[in-house]
Amino acid sequence: MKKKISSEALCDSVINGMQEKKGFDIVKMDLRKIPGSITDFFVICSGSSDTQIDAIAGSVDEEVSKKCKESPWHKEGIQNKEWILLDYVDVVVHVFKKDRREFYDIESLWGDADISYYGDTLVASKTPLN
Template identity: 40%
Template sequence: MSVTPLELAKVAATAANEKKVEDLVLIDVSGSSDICDYFLICTAANNRLADSVIDEIEEKVGINCAEKPISIEGREDKTWILMDYGAVLINVFLPEQRDYYRLDKLWGDAPCVALDLD
């Protein structure tokens, strides 16, 4: 099964949304980054939720896209966890770290992708 980076990002966004994250944003950086095509950024209210979000994303992307993350960084501290799927980087922040790093502002010129999540 082969999925596009956008499809993978949307599956991950849906999984994160099911865990009740806040400020979920998908940014298309394909026109301005050599690192990846999409950044998925969200905020988890606490460490336990951040850990749960990562598990949910890993499970749903594995089931629906047959993909595993290349790496997961920051899982020990659970204040900023980065999941690397190659063309898609998923960032799960706690509120304080999200405010501090402001990745969505850093990539503010890149277009956001509508997610249509309920």
């Protein structure tokens, strides 16, 4: 039987795939301590064009397939290229066009999650106040 990869390792591959295609404002949201959460993690990033968000989603899919031997259970938004969602069950990936990300503001909706911000070299974290 195939050993299931950890959701943390899956997140690492997702983030690598995003960084490979210059995704920006990368955020990892740990939802495991939130009662009734639908997944372990959201990983979110922005792209500046239809072409870039398509390339980012493709890079994530390729990186996760290569490193983790996993494929998304479900994909959405591939046609309209404003918000592409890749659902790996324990990790849900959101690749947004910048204006769509601001409109939906997922980070605020799940504001009590532990959030890590990924820049080119920096990882900063925010733990919600209790």
